[in-house]
Amino acid sequence: MNSGSKIANCKIKEELEQVVIQLDGFPAIVFQFPDQQAPTLQTYDFAMWAILPIALRLGLTVRFHQPMSKKGLDSANNIAKVWQRWLPNFFSDVKLEASTTDPHKDLSAKALTFFSGGIDSTYSAHKIYNEHGRDSDSLTIHGMDYKFDDDSRFESLKEQTQTFRESIFGQSHFVKTNLYNVYSLIGCNPKGSHVTHIFAMFSCGSLFETYATYRIAADYRLDQQLEVHPWGSNTATNRLMRSGNGQLVTLDDDITRAEKANYLANSGLDLSSLSICVDHNIRPHNCGVCSKCIRTKAMFYATTGNIPTIFLDRDLSQNWHDSIHLKRKNERVFLSDIIETAIANGCYESFPGMKEAHLKLRAEQVKAARNPMYGTKPKQLFKELLPLRWRITFKRFQVRRGLADTL
Numbered sequence: 303m304n305s306g307s308k309i310a311n312c313k314i315k316e317e318l319e320q321v322v323i324q325l326d327g328f329p330a331i332v333f334q335f336p337d338q339q340a341p342t343l344q345t346y347d348f349a350m351w352a353i354l355p356i357a358l359r360l361g362l363t364v365r366f367h368q369p370m371s372k373k374g375l376d377s378a379n380n381i382a383k384v385w386q387r388w389l390p391n392f393f394s395d396v397k398l399e400a401s402t403t404d405p406h407k408d409l410s411a412k413a414l415t416f417f418s419g420g421i422d423s424t425y426s427a428h429k430i431y432n433e434h435g436r437d438s439d440s441l442t443i444h445g446m447d448y449k450f451d452d453d454s455r456f457e458s459l460k461e462q463t464q465t466f467r468e469s470i471f472g473q474s475h476f477v478k479t480n481l482y483n484v485y486s487l488i489g490c491n492p493k494g495s496h497v498t499h500i501f502a503m504f505s506c507g508s509l510f511e512t513y514a515t516y517r518i519a520a521d522y523r524l525d526q527q528l529e530v531h532p533w534g535s536n537t538a539t540n541r542l543m544r545s546g547n548g549q550l551v552t553l554d555d556d557i558t559r560a561e562k563a564n565y566l567a568n569s570g571l572d573l574s575s576l577s578i579c580v581d582h583n584i585r586p587h588n589c590g591v592c593s594k595c596i597r598t599k600a601m602f603y604a605t606t607g608n609i610p611t612i613f614l615d616r617d618l619s620q621n622w623h624d625s626i627h628l629k630r631k632n633e634r635v636f637l638s639d640i641i642e643t644a645i646a647n648g649c650y651e652s653f654p655g656m657k658e659a660h661l662k663l664r665a666e667q668v669k670a671a672r673n674p675m676y677g678t679k680p681k682q683l684f685k686e687l688l689p690l691r692w693r694i695t696f697k698r699f700q701v702r703r704g705l706a707d708t709l
């Protein structure tokens with residue numbers, strides 16, 4: 303695509319309980335702090351990380367009116383080049399322009415850990431706590447797994463994870479942002495992949511400028527990351543992401559999620575803090591019948607021979623694998639993990655429906671290897687091809703009809 307020639311100005315407005323990014327021609331992007339005052343900012347690196355997927359998608363030159371750290375500015379421009387190179391048909395060249403200033407002098411002795419309440423972040427937080435003690439604060443973001451408007455369910459998540467957080471972390475931070483809504487409006491995720499989550503997370507983390515280390519649990523083992531590429535949070539680009547004083551560090555990219563589930567099941571931890579479910583009406587509880595709950599039940603069963611009581615429905619039927627979307631490469635990776643774990647634990651033969659699941663997986667793997675477009679939804683292709691102003695008009699129509707959330 304063309305080099306970034308469209309120029310957009312970006313200003314940041316600081317208020318007592320929120321910080322607002324104003325990017326020319328786009329809805330305001332808000333970051334709210336329901337439980338604390340907005341942090342005092344010295345550099346504004348968080349805004350670069352928030353804007354970057356938008357700039358990449360639209361090929362923008364962004365002129366920031368507030369200063370950035372030199373390290374953060376170089377890092378963001380570097381990361382932009384990597385993603386443009388990885389996805390040249392989806393992302394364009396970008397340029398981020400800003401004056402630079404020195405980052406905060408006051409450094410926290412603690413790290414800041416991204417914590418969602420899922421298996422990956424719970425595993426990594428518990429393991430590093432056992433090794434190093436309480437050396438980290440936590441950050442949980444409202445506006446990603448939980449919709450921006452859904453305050454009550456996010457409050458329930460905070461309650462559900464409170465005991466775990468208080469036993470493992472120092473301070474718990476929470477940030478509420480509509481950033482995902484803006485990404486969705488513009489269509490910043492390519493077909494079959496999710497890229498934006500790492501930008502939303504690192505942006506929210508960078509609002510807390512005194513940390514030198516930001517910890518994130520790996521979504522996949524390193525070899526699995528190659529299978530699901532391109533995927534937003536990955537060891538390769540995470541290790542290049544810096545802001546002000548801070549560096550993003552990926553934890554535990556050397557084990558699979560089934561191994562993490564096994565660790566947690568045998569850790570003696572109260573697993574009732576775990577929030578796995580993707581059903582917006584049930585979260586933070588775990589329905590046991592949505593695709594992710596079923597996949598996780600199978601994962602626990604393969605690795606421990608049991609299904610924990612955290613699921614409202616604990617059955618594992620013969621056809622459990624029907625709910626796993628095998629046209630998605632990330633789902634195929636998780637099913638492979640379950641099958642390999644069942645084989646290693648000697649329960650492959652007795653596992654309900656396992657042979658059928660294995661045959662289906664092999665067939666889907668071959669189809670996907672033959673056809674790179676395999677599994678792409680027409681809706682996703684439509685969104686990618688539609689010019690931005692049409693997408694915005696369509697989104698406004700959906701909002702008016704009550705078919706989509708407001709921005």
Ligand SMILES: [Zn+2]
Pocket residue numbers: 578579580581584588589590591592593594595596
């Ligand atoms: Zn569920």
